[in-house]
Amino acid sequence: MPRTTTLECSGCPPLRALTFDALGLIKVVEARDVQRGVPQVVERWGDPESAKCVTAVSMIDRSSHPLLAVARKNNRIDVLSPINGDVQATISDAHDLNIISEENNIVGLHLFAKQNLELASRDCTLLSCTTKGNASIRSVEFADSSTGSSCIDSPKTWNVCSGGNILCSKVDGNENFALFGGKGVEINIWDLKNFTKIWNSKSPPKDSLGIFTPTWFTSATFLMKDDHRKFVAGTNSHQVRLYDISAQRRPVLSFDFRETSIKALAEDIDGYSIYVGNGSGDMASFDIRTGKMLGCFSGKCSGSIRSIVRHPDLPVVASSGLDSYLRLWDIKTRQLLSAVFLKQPVMHVLFDSNFIVNGPCKEQTQPEIMVSEEVEVSPLKRKKTSRNKEHMIDGSERKKRSKQSKDRKNSEENDGHENIASRDKKSKSASKKKNKSPIPGL
Template sequence: MPRTTTLECSGCPPLRALTFDALGLIKVVEARDKQRGAPLVVERWGDPESSKCVMAVSMIDRKSHPLLAVARKNNQIEVLSPVNGDIQATISDANDLDVQSEENNIVGLHLFAKQNSELAFRDCTLLTCTTKGNASIRSIELADSSKGSSCIKTWNVCSGGNILCCKVDGNEKFALFGGKCVEMNIWDLNNFTKIWNSKPPTKDNLGIFTPTCFTSATFLMKDDHRKFVAGTNSHQVRLYDVSAQRRPVLSFDFRETPIKALAEDIDGYSIYVGNGSGDMASVDIRTGKMLGCFSGKCSGSIRSIVKHPELPVIASCGLDSYLRLWDTKTRQLLSAVFLKQHIIHVLFDSNFDVKVADLLPCNEQTPTEILVSKEVEGSPLKRKKSSRNKPDGGERKKRSKQSKERKESKENDGWEKIASRDERSKSASKKGNKAQFQCCDLDVD
C-alpha cells in the first residue's frame, strides 16, 4: 500500500494551472476564492487517447496572445491558446521515418518568446529534441497552419545514448542536453556549436566505469547559463559551473530513488527536488544542505515541479494522479486535486485574473466526474442475499423503540383500567353500605 499522510489543507491563493496527463488531456485548474479557497477543474481540452500522451510542453507566458506548445507521443506538436484551448497550428512529421519511430519520441520542447510582438501574433519558433539527439529549430506560421512548418536548422547533440532532459536558458541563447550515457553539454543556439561538455565520472576502486544517467536538469538562474543543476538516476544532485571546471562543483545524495524532477527558485540558490518514491524537499545548493521536506507524503513518482513566478507557491504532480500545491515558506500542503490520470507536466499561468474568471462559469466537475458521481449515488449498496429482506440497523432500532412504546402504552392502559375498576368497586361498596345503614334505621323505627 502507498504511504500517505492525511493533512488539513488551508487552501491556496487565486491561481491558474494547466496539467497534462498520460492520456493527452489538458485540464485547467483554477482557485478563484480570494480568501484561500480550494482549486477546481474548470475546463478539459482534448479526448483521452494513449497515443496522444504528452511528452513535453512549453508556454510563452504573456498578457497578450500567449502560446502553448504540446509534444505528444505520436510525434505531433500542437500550438494552441492557453486561454481557451483553441488549436493554432499542428505539426506532423509523417514523412520523417526516423522521428516517427517509437523509440525516438520528442523529449525536449521550447517556444521562443519573440521581442517583436507583431511577428509573435503571426508565427512562432520552437526548439525540439528527440531521444536519439535529433535537435531542430522550426518556424510555424499561425495565420495559415495548412502550410506546416519550415525547418531552420537541424543537428545532432549526441553520438550515442538517449537524451532524457533538455533545457533552454532565460536569454534563449543556450540549450542544455543530457541523458542516459550522454554527458551534460551546452550548445550555442546562434552558431549551433557545442561550447561545453561535462567530464565523465572516474572509475571506482575496482576499476569499473559506470556511465551517468541524467534524468532532469535546470539552470540555477534564468539569466546565467554557466551554473546549472542536474539530477541522476543514482539519486544524486550535481551542481555544475561552466566557468570553473568540467566535473561537478557540488554533489550530494537525496534519498534512495532516482531524481525525477528539479525546479529552481527565484532567489538563485534554492532548488526543489522530487524523486521516484514521492519525496520532495528544498535544498540550499550553495552548501548542499536540505532546508526541509514538504509535509504530506506523495504516493507516486513525482514527474514535474514548477514554481509560480509571483506567488510563494510551487506545484508538483506525478503518477499518483494528484496535483499538489505547496507553500514555499512553510513547506505545508495548501491543496490537492485528484485528476484521475497520471500527470506528466504542470504549468502556471501568471496572468490569471480573478475578476475576469468570475464572469465565466466555473464547472466544479468535469462531465466524466459528474457521471461517476451519479452512478455512485444511484447504485445501491451490495449486500448478501440473506440480508436483502432484513431491515437495516437503523430501522430495527426504530421498530424496537415503537414496540417498547406500544408495550408501555398498553401497560399504562391496563393499569388505568384496573384503577378505574377499583374505584368503581369502592364506590359501589360505599353505596351498598349506605343502603344497609338506611335499612337498619328503618327497622329500628
C-alpha cells in the same frame, strides 16, 4: 480516539495551472477565491487517447498572446492558446527519418519568446529534441483561420549526441543556449545562434572502491534566469549535481537524495534554492550553494514526481506525477496547500501567471463580501512581506554560522591528516565562495 487524516489544507491563492496527462488531456485547474481558494478542474481539452500521451510541453507566459506547445507520443506538436485551448497549429514530424521507430519521442520542447515580440501572434519559433538526439529549430506561421494549414519554414536540424538517449533538455533564460543530457549522454551545451557545442561535462571520477557510475541524467535546470553558466542536473543514481561552465567540467558540487532516481528538478527565482523530486514521491528543497537540505515536502505523496514548477510570482510550488494528483505547496512553510485529483498520471504541469481573478466578481456580484475580503487580504499581504524579511534574516544568519563552522573544519583538516576527501571539501568550499559572489543581497 480514532485518528483521522484530515489534512489542514489551507487553500491557496488565486492561480491557474495547466496539467498534461498520460492520455493527452489538458486540464485547467483554477483557484478562484481571493483567499484560501480550493483549486478545481474547470476545463478539459482534448479527447483521451493513449497515443496522444504528452511527452514535453512549453509555454510562453505573457499577458498578450500567450502560446502553449505540446509534444505528444505520436510525434506531433500542437501549438495551442493556453487561454481557451484552441489549436493554432499542428506539426507532425515529417522530416524525420526515424519516425518509424516509436522509441524516438520528443523529449524536449521550447517555445522562443523573445523573437516574437514584434510579430505578435503571427508565428512562433520552437526547438524540439527527440530521444535519439535529433534537435531542430523551426518557425511556424499560423494561418488566419485555425483550420488552415500552417506554413513551416525549413527547419534547422542537427544531432546532439551520437549514441544514448536524451532525457532532458532545457533552454536558458536568454534563449541563447540549450543543454541536453540523458542516458549515456553527458550534458552538452549548445549555442543556438550558430549551432555549435560550446561545452560538455565530464563524468565524476571513480569512487574509493573503483566503481564507476554510468552516466544517466534524468533532469536538469538552469539555476538563474540570466546566467547560462550554472545549472543543476539530477541523475538516475539519485545524485544531484551542480555544474559551473566557467569553473570546471566535473560537477562543482554533488549530493545524494534518498534512494530512488531523481525525476524532477526545478529552480527557485531567488537563484540558489532548488526543488528536487524523485521516483518514489519524495520532494525536498535544497540550498545549492551549500548542498544542505532546507526541508522536505511531506504530504502523503505516493507516486513518482514527474514535474515540479515554481509559480513566477506567488510563493507556491506545484508538483505532479504518477499518483495523478496535482499538489500545491507553500514555499516558506513547506506545507501542502491543496491537492487536486486528476484521474490520470500527470506528465507535466505549468503555471499561467497572468491569471487574474475576475471570474467570481462576475458570477457572484456581492460587493459587500468582496470588500470585506479585500480588507482581510491587505493585512495578510503585509504579514507575508514581514515574514519574508524574517526569513531572509534567518537565512543570512544561518549562512554565517555555516561559514564559520566550515572554516573551523577546514582549519582542523589542515592541522591533521590531509586526504582526498578534505581536498574535495576545500575545492567545494572554494567553489561555494565563487558561487556566493555573483549573488548580491542576502
